[in-house]
Structure formats: structure tokens, C-alpha cells
Amino acid sequence: MRRSFKVLSLLLVILIGMSSISSAYGQKVIKFAYEGEWMLEFFKWYTQKNPDIKIEASPITLEDVDTGALQLALVGGTGPDIMQIDAAPGRMGMLALAGLLYPLDEFYAKYGWDKKFFPWTLRSVTYNGKKYGLPSEVEYIGPFYNKNIFKKLGLNIPKTYEEFKNLLSKLKSAGYIPVTQGTRDPTPRGHIYANFIEASAGKIRVERLLYGNGRWDSPEFNLGAKELQELVRSDLVYKECNSLKYSESNNLLWTEKAAMTFMGTWILYEYLKEYSKMDFGYFILPPIGKDVPGRFTGGLGSGYAISAKTKYPEECVRILDALFNTPEGQKMMLTVGKVVPPLPILDFSKVKKDLHPLQIDVIQKLKDPKGIGYNLSVYVPTTVKNVYYENIQGLMGLMISPEECNRNIQKEWERAKAAGLILK
Amino acid sequence: MDLKRKLRRLNLWAYLFIIPALTFYSVFTLRPLTQSIILSFYDWDGFNPVKRFVSFANYIEALSDLVLGLALLNNIKWVLISIILSQGTALLLAVLISRCIIGQSFFRSVLFFPNMLSPMIAALIWGRIYDPLIGFVNTFLKSIGYGHLARGWLGSPEWALIAVCIANSWRAYGYYMVLYLAGLQSVDPTLYDAAKVDGANGWQEFWYVTLPSIRSTTTLVLSLALINSLMTFDMVWGMTQGGPFHRSEVLSTLIYKTAFASNRVGYGCALSLMQAILIFTITILFIRIRERSEG
Amino acid sequence: MRLIFIILLIYTLIALIPFSWVVLNSFKNNTEIFSNPFGFPKQFLFNNYTEAWVTGKLMQYMINSFIIAIPTTLGTLMVSSLAGYAFGRINFWGDTLVFSIFLFGLMIPFEAIMIPLYFILKGLGLLESYAGVIIPGIGGPFGIFLMRNFFRQIPLELSDSARIDGCGEFKIFLYIMLPLAKPALSALAIFSFMGSWNSFLFPYIVITNDAKRPLQVGLLNFQQRFYTDYRLLFAAIVLSMIPVIFFYVLFHRQFIQGIASGALKE
Numbered sequence: 001m002r003r004s005f006k007v008l009s010l011l012l013v014i015l016i017g018m019s020s021i022s023s024a025y026g027q028k029v030i031k032f033a034y035e036g037e038w039m040l041e042f043f044k045w046y047t048q049k050n051p052d053i054k055i056e057a058s059p060i061t062l063e064d065v066d067t068g069a070l071q072l073a074l075v076g077g078t079g080p081d082i083m084q085i086d087a088a089p090g091r092m093g094m095l096a097l098a099g100l101l102y103p104l105d106e107f108y109a110k111y112g113w114d115k116k117f118f119p120w121t122l123r124s125v126t127y128n129g130k131k132y133g134l135p136s137e138v139e140y141i142g143p144f145y146n147k148n149i150f151k152k153l154g155l156n157i158p159k160t161y162e163e164f165k166n167l168l169s170k171l172k173s174a175g176y177i178p179v180t181q182g183t184r185d186p187t188p189r190g191h192i193y194a195n196f197i198e199a200s201a202g203k204i205r206v207e208r209l210l211y212g213n214g215r216w217d218s219p220e221f222n223l224g225a226k227e228l229q230e231l232v233r234s235d236l237v238y239k240e241c242n243s244l245k246y247s248e249s250n251n252l253l254w255t256e257k258a259a260m261t262f263m264g265t266w267i268l269y270e271y272l273k274e275y276s277k278m279d280f281g282y283f284i285l286p287p288i289g290k291d292v293p294g295r296f297t298g299g300l301g302s303g304y305a306i307s308a309k310t311k312y313p314e315e316c317v318r319i320l321d322a323l324f325n326t327p328e329g330q331k332m333m334l335t336v337g338k339v340v341p342p343l344p345i346l347d348f349s350k351v352k353k354d355l356h357p358l359q360i361d362v363i364q365k366l367k368d369p370k371g372i373g374y375n376l377s378v379y380v381p382t383t384v385k386n387v388y389y390e391n392i393q394g395l396m397g398l399m400i401s402p403e404e405c406n407r408n409i410q411k412e413w414e415r416a417k418a419a420g421l422i423l424k
Numbered sequence: 425m426d427l428k429r430k431l432r433r434l435n436l437w438a439y440l441f442i443i444p445a446l447t448f449y450s451v452f453t454l455r456p457l458t459q460s461i462i463l464s465f466y467d468w469d470g471f472n473p474v475k476r477f478v479s480f481a482n483y484i485e486a487l488s489d490l491v492l493g494l495a496l497l498n499n500i501k502w503v504l505i506s507i508i509l510s511q512g513t514a515l516l517l518a519v520l521i522s523r524c525i526i527g528q529s530f531f532r533s534v535l536f537f538p539n540m541l542s543p544m545i546a547a548l549i550w551g552r553i554y555d556p557l558i559g560f561v562n563t564f565l566k567s568i569g570y571g572h573l574a575r576g577w578l579g580s581p582e583w584a585l586i587a588v589c590i591a592n593s594w595r596a597y598g599y600y601m602v603l604y605l606a607g608l609q610s611v612d613p614t615l616y617d618a619a620k621v622d623g624a625n626g627w628q629e630f631w632y633v634t635l636p637s638i639r640s641t642t643t644l645v646l647s648l649a650l651i652n653s654l655m656t657f658d659m660v661w662g663m664t665q666g667g668p669f670h671r672s673e674v675l676s677t678l679i680y681k682t683a684f685a686s687n688r689v690g691y692g693c694a695l696s697l698m699q700a701i702l703i704f705t706i707t708i709l710f711i712r713i714r715e716r717s718e719g
Numbered sequence: 720m721r722l723i724f725i726i727l728l729i730y731t732l733i734a735l736i737p738f739s740w741v742v743l744n745s746f747k748n749n750t751e752i753f754s755n756p757f758g759f760p761k762q763f764l765f766n767n768y769t770e771a772w773v774t775g776k777l778m779q780y781m782i783n784s785f786i787i788a789i790p791t792t793l794g795t796l797m798v799s800s801l802a803g804y805a806f807g808r809i810n811f812w813g814d815t816l817v818f819s820i821f822l823f824g825l826m827i828p829f830e831a832i833m834i835p836l837y838f839i840l841k842g843l844g845l846l847e848s849y850a851g852v853i854i855p856g857i858g859g860p861f862g863i864f865l866m867r868n869f870f871r872q873i874p875l876e877l878s879d880s881a882r883i884d885g886c887g888e889f890k891i892f893l894y895i896m897l898p899l900a901k902p903a904l905s906a907l908a909i910f911s912f913m914g915s916w917n918s919f920l921f922p923y924i925v926i927t928n929d930a931k932r933p934l935q936v937g938l939l940n941f942q943q944r945f946y947t948d949y950r951l952l953f954a955a956i957v958l959s960m961i962p963v964i965f966f967y968v969l970f971h972r973q974f975i976q977g978i979a980s981g982a983l984k985e
Contacts, residue, residue: 031928058929059940069684072837073927078847080927184579184667240556242668243576247949248555251753257557274749386685394669399581434812437888441805442817444798448858453824456832456839463835517730520723531727533971538734540963542917542935545956549737558756560740594733606978655828658919679830689834696831703826 028053028312030319033060033070033080035302036269038337042329046322053315060084074100074307081310082319087124087135087303088378089422095305096132102306103130107317111325121342124300133305134320137266137339140282140298140362140372141191144267145260146253147279149176157283161199161227164286168236171259179237180258181396182249189392190377192237192262193228194297198373199285200224202292206374216410217403220289225395225402227288232396242397254278264298264375265362268338272356282358295373296365300342334359380413381421387412464694469687482694492695495666495673496702502589502674503653509593511600511649515642518604519634532605539598547662550591554578584664584672592659596652600645607641608634643714647707654703675699738960745953752949764950771941771954779930780937781962787852787922787933788915794857795911796904803866804892808878818867824860829920837924851925852933856915862907869903869977870896905970906977912966934959 032043032055043055060070060083073079074095085091095101108114108131114122121135150156153174158164168178182188197206201220208214215221231237238258241249250267252258254275262285271280287294304323306316323329327346333339335354340362345351352360365372380388391405400408416422439446464483467476486492521531538546553560554577562574577587611634619633635642657676660666666673666681679699683692744752745767746760755761771777805811806818836855837846845851873896881891897904919935926932938959941952967974 033927056928056930058927058932069924069927072924073846076841076846078927184664240576240579242579243554243556244579245551248551251749252557254750255754383686383688386681390667390669393667397579397581397668399669399671435809436811438805438809438811438814441801441809441892445802445821445858445863446817448798448854449821449824449860451839452836452855452858453827453832454820456835457827459835459839460831513730517727520727523720523723524727525720527724527727529972531731532975533967534731535727535734536967537738540913540917540960540967541738542919542959544919544935544938545741545959548952548956549741552740552756553737558753560757563757594737598734602975602978606975609975651826657829676828676830679828683830683834692830693834696828700827700831703828704823707826 028315029056030312030316031056031080033058033083035060035084036337041336042323042332046319077309079307081307082304082316084302084304086378087133087300089381092133092303092305093127094382096127100308101132102308102313103132105131111321116343118342121300125303133303135300135342136303137301138342139265139301140296141264141375142195142282142284142296143260144263144280144282147281149259158286161286161288172236177238177252177258180249180252180261181241182244182246183241183393183396184244185246186389188246189389193392194376195262195285196224196228197221198295198297200288202289203295203373210379216413217406221406222402224288225405229395229402233398242393268358272338297373297375381416384412384416460693461697463690464697466690468689482691486694486698491670491673491678494670495675495678498585498674499654501585502656505589506593506649506653510597513597514600515604518601518608521605522608536598536602538595541595543658544662546595547659551663554587578664579668581668581671584668588660588663588672600649603645607638611637647711650707650710651703741953742957745957747950749950767950767954771951775941775951775955777955777958780932780934783931784916784933786849788912790853791856791915792908792911795859795862796907798857799862799866799907800897800900802863804870804896807867807870821860821863847926847928852922865907866903869900873899902973902977905973909967909970909974913963916963
């Protein structure tokens with residue numbers, strides 16, 4: 001027994017020793033907190049071309065920002081050098097305001113990024129007049145539907161909201177769950193809610209809310225919330241959605257028990273990896289309000305930011321430039337990561353053949369920024385975000401009225417405004 | 425001469441044995457605790473270099489916080505359900521095992537198994553059991569003709585807390601069972617013989633011989649259960665995160681959300697201190713009551 | 720007697736079935752997991768395990784978990800037995816008070832100290848290190864309580880006679896008391912190891928460097944932001960249970976005995 005303990009402790013010492021030796025090699029070590037596993041391929045490619053750089057990659061999750069673990073690490077100086085986080089006031093903005101991110105304006109000029117990225121995408125990475133990140137992928141969110149089920153039942157893409165409701169009823173009578181949504185998890189709540197708000201209030205009013213004096217409990221917003229709740233009440237949106245996590249809800253789609261869900265284009269990764277034999281597509285939720293054209297919500301997904309405490313800002317920037325500004329980097333983003341970068345695609349004609357029609361669609365829609373509404377979830381600061389998510393869950397669980405839901409969010413929004421948390 | 429002897433009897437050298445534990449404890453438990461107390465008088469988001477002193481504002485706010493009241497009620501519900509499910513099962517199984525002629529070791533190990541799972545894993549497993557469409561519970565209900573009772577358990581305002589509590593009891597009972605088992609080992613067997621002579625049946629034996637003999641064990645185990653129930657976090661967080669809309673909110677999840685998700689560290693500290701005081705008070709009260717009623 | 724067995728068997732099923740369901744499903748592919756959750760896999764996909772092991776970097780996470788759990792357990796055993804011995808066998812000035820201070824610690828919820836603890840670790844430079852998770856995990860009141868109760872029951876004559884023979888206090892502890900304490904130490908070892916192996920929240924906030932993260936945190940990787948690979952997750956869960964089960968099997972005979980003598984004699 002004593003012998004085995006000695007061996008064990010020796011082993012431990014060796015293991016610990018080994019892990020500290022690797023960082024003494026004279027390479028520049030850059031810690032990268034990444035989001036999609038495809039990035040590991042990019043890291044491999046980059047470090048092969050640049051052997052003086054070692055990239056220590058760790059996956060990042062939503063919890064890291066929402067629970068403050070990331071902030072704590074950044075403050076403590078142990079955080080990542082480059083991190084992939086939502087490019088929005090609620091996430092990137094919060095870190096920028098706390099002085100935890102490196103301002104990148106000089107690099108934008110130096111590497112010509114300011115001429116490359118679509119101007120409307122830069123708004124989401126600019127805080128207090130300075131740029132703190134790179135917009136990384138663009139996605140839109142809307143009803144994602146099973147084309148085969150629609151074909152089987154002879155259903156067409158609805159052009160009016162009435163048609164949409166009829167379609168849902170037909171699906172229900174045929175034994176399908178018309179719309180599933182994983183609202184046991186927070187983010188799917190925002191996805192469906194924001195779509196309904198967009199359909200009832202429209203982009204201009206949402207902009208007025210986010211950047212002006214608009215209110216959450218205005219009639220147009222209440223209309224969207226009310227319609228959503230009515231759909232849940234009549235089980236046209238799955239009544240038990242509050243007991244489903246995001247992935248559990250998705251699996252209702254893949255096993256064809258449900259016909260559609262409100263989902264973002266990031267689903268392409270999972271879809272193309274495992275379910276590409278199935279036929280899925282997107283349509284736009286028809287408008288509910290009278291003067292609203294009907295749009296997807298979405299915009300920027302995540303962005304890349306650099307820690308204010310990094311030792312190697314220039315090297316970090318170069319890594320990012322290789323990702324966005326080179327044909328190889330872009331190709332990897334599109335074909336491996338299935339994400340669409342927010343800048344003109346170099347060699348588009350060459351890459352096109354490797355892309356899924358949905359990706360090409362996103363790329364083309366991107367050129368017209370008027371086409372995409374706001375995914376509210378990422379535009380609200382953290383304190384509001386919790387109230388927002390909780391109330392939407394209450395809304396969809398038929399526990400509070402739409403007016404009450406929006407009123408609660410408005411209250412918290414005003415509180416945040418007074419505390420200076422709402423960014424312009 | 426007298427003083428020296430007095431000093432020697434104080435046995436202060438014993439502190440040498442205690443110093444390691446005391447050091448760890450002070451630095452990593454007591455010190456953060458005192459800092460928490462201090463922080464509870466501030467308004468702070470956790471990483472801003474500036475903190476704002478607000479005196480008792482956090483505590484006053486807590487008193488009118490409706491969600492806090494709801495969380496407290498949920499904890500009490502949790503305590504009650506746990507006593508029946510977790511403690512009841514633990515005691516029952518412990519008694520049964522101790523009466524086994526063969527297979528004691530087998531049952532002991534196997535029945536302890538759920539406690540070896542981490543709360544995260546248990547939460548995952550039970551999440552699937554409660555799945556509204558393909559979960560075990562609903563499938564079972566449908567198969568015995570009670571399909572109308574089937575629902576999304578973890579999304580149900582009325583059932584979410586109970587569902588999580590059941591899952592937690594499954595994971596936790598093993599720990600208490602083992603403690604009861606240990607206590608039962610020390611029961612004087614001659615007492616059972618005497619009871620048999622008096623013609624007592626199984627239930628009477630249990631009530632009049634077993635239970636009183638393990639009284640101190642029961643006090644200890646129930647105290648631990650009480651503390652754990654008031655502190656419960658992992659399973660709730662893993663399964664519902666306090667949802668839907670606070671219906672399964674418990675003190676710990678509320679505090680965690682406040683401190684981290686809402687970035688209100690000062691308020692969170694105030695709440696957690698109130699929780700600590702609550703746990704302390706209730707536990708001491710419980711122990712006192714037990715000691716006093718000990719004939 | 721037969722009734723007892725029946726009841727015990729029913730509970731055995733209740734205890735084992737949920738986990739065996741995980742094991743069963745760990746051999747299926749993702750579609751089958753959801754379309755046929757309770758049946759036998761059409762094919763036993765053993766490669767789920769190899770894939771989970773490799774892509775999930777399970778070896779790395781397990782080694783990290785060991786690096787954390789073993790010193791935590793050893794440290795807890797040493798510190799708790801020392802303190803427990805003193806509390807249990809020596810009457811010294813302030814012993815009740817100091818012991819109560821330790822007992823109080825049992826009732827402090829983790830959230831109450833989480834954030835200040837983080838900053839204390841930062842100040843000591845212990846963030847992002849194994850030591851940062853190990854060291855705070857050592858001074859636990861539960862262990863002290865267990866060992867104290869155990870030591871209290873050893874007859875006084877044993878230590879008295881050793882003292883008369885001129886044995887120093889520490890030697891009494893090391894050569895007489897400690898060997899006697901094997902059952903209690905085993906019990907504490909199991910609880911300590913399990914607690915450390917299964918702990919999630921604390922290592923999660925202390926270590927953000929993926930290379931050093933322990934198993935429970937590493938399992939999060941299977942539940943990425945927008946994609947959960949269930950078959951790999953289940954396989955990883957089964958794999959993660961093996962060391963715990965092994966450790967338990969190693970010590971389990973002493974386990975109950977240790978608790979019996981450790982926790983419950985008042």
C-alpha cells in the first residue's frame with residue numbers, strides 16, 4: 001500500500017511537471033476560447049504555417065459569460081487572449097465597458113478591415129465609439145421547417161399570418177407537433193419571442209426601443225407576445241415546450257414528430273453533420289402587425305474579441321486576419337464551420353459549389369442589411385436578460401399575461417437605463 | 425509552580441494538531457465568509473473596481489422580495505418531501521438490509537450506487553425520464569391507461585419542484601441509508617430477543633426497539649438532511665434552473681442567479697448570509713428539541 | 720424474510736435501472752437514442768466509447784480529476800485525523816468553542832463564500848492551478864467530525880499506558896491511533912474522493928484553462944452551445960463512473976464500519 005502511494009505521488013509530480021514544461025518552449029502561447037469545434041482545424045492550419053505560435057484552445061459556453069466566470073478570469077489575468085462571444089451589448093459590450101477588451105481601431109485601419117466588413121455589422125462591435133471586436137458570423141433566425149412533412153400534407157409556405165395559423169392547425173390534425181421550442185433552456189425562448197415581436201412591431205420600432213425611447217409594453221409589442229401565447233394555449237406551439245431543452249426539442253424535429261421550430265442558421269452545422277438526408281428549409285414568419293413587412297431576426301452571431309491584458313495583441317490580430325481575410329480561412333469558415341462571415345467572400349465562385357443552398361441564401365441576404373431584424377436576446381444587458389428570459393418562460397407556460405410579461409421587462413429595462421447599462 | 429501546572433493542564437500543545445485544519449478552514453471558509461458579510465453592505469457587479477456602499481439596503485430589499493419568499497417556501501416543501509422520500513427510503517432500506525441473513529454486502533453496495541453519480545449526471549438521466557413524449561414516466565402512464573395524466577413534468581408550474589425533488593431523493597438516499605445502517609449496527613441484539621419474548625411483531629419491534637435505540641443516529645441524519653435540503657442546488661440547477669418562472673426556485677439557485685447572472689454580488693451575499701443564518705437557526709432548534717424530548 | 724428480499728430487489732431495480740438505461744443508450748447512435756430510447760441497440764456501437772475517449776479528451780480530464788482528487792483525499796485524511804484526534808482525546812482549553820466553529824462550517828452554503836473565495840485564490844496566485852482546487856477542499860468540517868467521534872471511542876487506557884511508557888503525543892498518534900483508525904479513514908477517503916471527483920461548480924470557476932479542467936467540467940464539452948452529442952455524452956458518462964466504482968470497491972468493506980464507529984457514537 002505504501003509503495004503504491006509512493007509511485008502514485010511520483011507519477012503526479014511528473015504529470016504536473018510535464019504540463020509546465022511545454023509552456024517553457026520559447027513559443028508564444030495564445031489562449032483561444034472558441035465556439036465551434038471546426039476551429040480546431042483552423043488552429044492546426046494556422047500553427048503549421050506559423051510555428052512560433054502555440055494556440056491553447058478551450059471551448060467556451062454561454063454559461064462562461066452569463067455566470068461571470070469569463071469576466072472573473074479576464075480580471076484575474078488568467079482569461080483567454082482571444083475569445084469568441086456574442087457581439088452585442090449584453091455580452092461583448094459589457095466586457096468592453098468594464099475595460100476588459102482591447103480596442104481594435106488601429107488594427108482595423110492597419111489591416112483594412114474597416115473597408116471589408118459590412119458596415120451594418122460593425123455597429124454591434126462598437127462601444128463608446130471604439131471597436132472592440134470583429135463580427136464573426138452572421139446568422140438569421142426564423143421558422144425552420146421539414147419540407148417533406150409539408151409536401152406530404154400539401155402545405156405551402158404561408159404568406160399571411162392567417163395562412164400560418166391554418167397551416168399549424170392542419171399539422172396538428174395530422175398528428176404532428178406543429179411548432180416545437182426548447183424553452184426549458186433560456187436562448188430558445190428569445191428566438192421565438194423576438195420573431196413574434198419582429199412580426200408584430202417591426203424593425204423600426206424595435207430600433208426605437210433599443211436605441212431610443214421605445215417601450216417593451218407598447219401595444220405592438222404586446223400584440224406579438226399575445227399571439228405567441230395564444231398559439232401555445234391552443235397547442236399549436238407545443239404546450240409542453242417548457243419541459244424541453246434545446247437539444248430535446250431539436251430531436252423532435254429530427255425524429256419527425258414535430259414539423260418546425262424557430263431556429264437560427266447555426267443549426268446548419270448539426271443538420272449537415274447528421275441529418276443532411278432530410279429536407280429542411282426556412283421561411284419568414286408572416287407579419288402580424290399591419291405596417292410590418294416580415295423579416296427574419298438575427299444579425300450577428302458571435303464576434304471575436306481580444307483581452308485587454310493580452311501579451312501579444314499583434315499576434316492575436318494576425319490570427320484573426322488569417323481567419324477572415326484569406327481565402328483559406330474563409331473557405332474553412334464556410335465549408336467546415338458552415339458559418340457565414342460578414343464580409344465579401346473572396347473567390348466566391350470557387351467556394352460556391354461546396355456550399356449548401358441555405359448558406360448561399362444567407363450570404364445573398366446579407367448584402368441587403370435591411371432584410372434582417374433584431375434578435376432581442378443579444379441586445380439587452382445582462383440584468384435585463386434574466387428578467388427577459390424568465391418572463392418569456394412564464395408567458396409560454398401560460399403563467400402570466402403578455403402585458404404583464406412585457407411590463408416586467410420594461411421595468412428592468414428602465415432600471416438598467418438609469419444605471420447607464422443601455423448602450424447607444 | 426501552581427501556574428505552570430494550570431497551564432500544562434490546559435493542554436495547549438493540542439493546538440499543534442489543530443493548526444493545519446484551522447489554517448485551511450480560516451483562509452478558505454471563514455475569511456471568505458467575513459468578506460461576504462462585508463460585501464453584503466455594498467452594491468457591486470463582481471468585476472468593476474468600484475463598489476458602492478449601501479448599508480442595509482440589500483437586506484431591506486430582501487424582506488420585500490417576493491421571489492425570495494417563493495424560494496423559501498419551495499425549500500420548505502423540499503424539506504417535507506425529502507423527509508418522506510429520502511429519509512423514509514433510507515431508513516426502510518437500512519432496517520431491511522440489517523435484517524438480511526445473506527446478501528447484506530451486496531444490497532448495501534448496490535443500493536448505495538445512485539449516490540456515486542454526480543448531480544450533473546443524475547440531472548441528465550432524470551431529465552430524460554421526465555421527457556414529455558418519450559420519457560419513462562409518461563410512457564408508463566400511457567401504458568396503464570392514465571395517459572391523460574402525462575405532461576411535461578419539468579415545465580409544469582405545479583410539478584417541477586416535486587419532480588426535481590424526487591430525482592434528488594433517488595440520488596441522495598444512499599448516503600443517509602449508509603449512515604442509518606451504521607447506526608443500526610450498534611443496536612443491542614438482546615433487546616430484540618426480549619421483544620420477541622414479549623410477542624412483538626415486526627412493526628412493533630421497529631417502533632419500540634429499533635427506533636429508540638438509534639435515536640442519536642436519527643438526530644444526526646435528520647440534521648444533515650435538514651441542512652442539505654435548505655442548501656440544495658445541484659439537481660435543481662441541472663434540471664430546471666429554478667424554472668418555469670421561479671416555480672422551482674430554491675434559495676441557492678436564486679442566490680446563484682443574483683450573484684452571477686444578474687451581477688448583483690452585494691445582494692447575493694446578503695441573501696446567502698440570510699440563508700446561512702436560517703440553516704443555523706433551524707438546525708440548532710431541531711437538535712435542541714430532540715435533546716429535550718429525549719426521555 | 721421473503722418479503723424483505725422482494726422489497727430490496729424492487730429498490731435495487733429502482734437504483735440501477737436509470738443508470739443502466741444510460742449504458743444501454745451509450746451504444747446507440749443519436750437518431751436511435753431518440754427514436755428507440757428503451758429498446759436494445761440495433762447494433763452495439765463500441766466506437767462511441769473510443770470516439771468519446773478521444774474527441775472528448777477523456778484521458779486528459781480524468782488525469783486532471785485524479786490530480787485533484789487524490790491530493791484532496793490524502794490532505795483531508797491527514798488534516799482531519801490530526802484535528803479529530805486532538806478534539807477526540809485531549810481536553811484542552813477552548814476545545815468546545817473551536818469545535819463548534821468547525822461544525823458551523825457544515826451549515827455554510829457554498830454560494831455564501833464562492834465569490835470572495837475566488838478573489839482570495841486570485842490574490843494567492845492559485846487560480847488556474849490544480850492547487851487552487853485542491854487546497855480549499857481540504858479543511859472540511861465533516862472529516863474532522865467523523866474522526867473526532869471515532870477517536871473518542873478508543874479506550875483511554877491505550878493512550879495512558881503509552882504515555883506512561885514515555886511515548887510522545889505525536890508518536891502515540893502516529894503509531895497507535897492512526898493504524899486503529901483505518902475504518903474511519905476508509906470511510907472518509909471514499910466520501911472525500913467521491914466528493915472531489917463529482918464536484919463541478921468550484922473547479923468550473925477556478926480553472927478555465929481547458930487543459931487542466933477535471934472530468935465533470937469536461938463533460939460539458941459534449942453539451943456545446945448549440946449541439947449535444949448524446950451518444951458520446953452517454954459513453955463518456957459511463958467511462959467517468961469507472962474510477963469511482965473502482966475506488967469504492969477498493970474500500971467498501973471498511974466503509975460501513977468506519978461510519979459506524981466514526982459518526983454515530985455520541
